[in-house]
Amino acid sequence: MNLKRLGNTEVFVPEIGLGTWGYKGGVEPLRAGIELGASLIDTAEGYYTEDIVGEAVMPFRDEVIIATKVSGRNLAHDSVLRSCEASLEKLRTDCIDLYQIHWPNPLYPIDETMSALEKLVDRGCVSYVGVSNFSVRQMREAQHYFPNYPIVSNQVLYNLRSRDIEKELLPYCLDNGITVMAYTPLDAGRLCRSRHGSALSQIAAETGKTKAQVALNWCVCQENVIAIPKADSVAKTVDNCGASGWRLSPEQIRRLDKYL
């Protein structure tokens, strides 16, 4: 499993992690992924999967990066502190490795949210702070009110069919040492079912990889991008972990870029 630096920190994370939105696989797929090096697990208070993540990682806690999120409706100062406490309990840990703001919410002043997050880092309840679904403007503003620590990541929609971030957000994150966590990297499974004869199918046949592996490899070809596919079964998890450790050629990437 290839590793990438998390933001500008000294922490390295796998380029393929494990998503858990709607996850129903129990502990085994997550443990199979961890064994294959996919040792970053993404969850959120809003997913109701923190319990199962906590159970799955218990025997390997030190080897796993747990990334969870505070919901957009809980961004008032004291709500952030309460949400974090509840997540720590469900995750059965005393420190969240990466705590992300799930969605920006204009109802809550961002300075309030960031000041609560700073407290959590100061207290050792959180190691690193990230955001999700933030624009460049929102990232700049959040960082402005969080002067003592870096925002290390932004988790956003990114896959072969959803490439909006390439215009502004991806270059901004690259220039500023911010990791992009690509969510829905398989387009919710649709890319795995793409039609016979498509560039994805052809390149899967050429490389001897599956369509999922090609689609995920395309995401992580970008220097600062890691991908977090969700898979309920051990077989699909193993398949997804095989998306790392090799690279599509520049010519194959060009063909996929014309996929639409």
Ligand SMILES: NC(=O)c1ccc[n+]([C@@H]2O[C@H](COP(=O)([O-])OP(=O)(O)OC[C@H]3O[C@@H](n4cnc5c(N)ncnc54)[C@H](OP(=O)(O)O)[C@@H]3O)[C@@H](O)[C@H]2O)c1
């Ligand atoms: N921050 C946010 O706002 C946000 C939003 C959406 C998602 N996310 C995160 O990103 C993660 C992934 O996104 P996602 O769940 O939306 O979609 P996804 O990972 O693009 O796709 C998941 C779907 O693909 C299927 N699949 C996975 N691996 C496969 C394989 N190797 N072969 C064939 N099918 C495969 C899964 O099957 P099964 O159903 O059998 O597992 C599931 O139906 C989420 O779990 C969550 O952690 C974050």
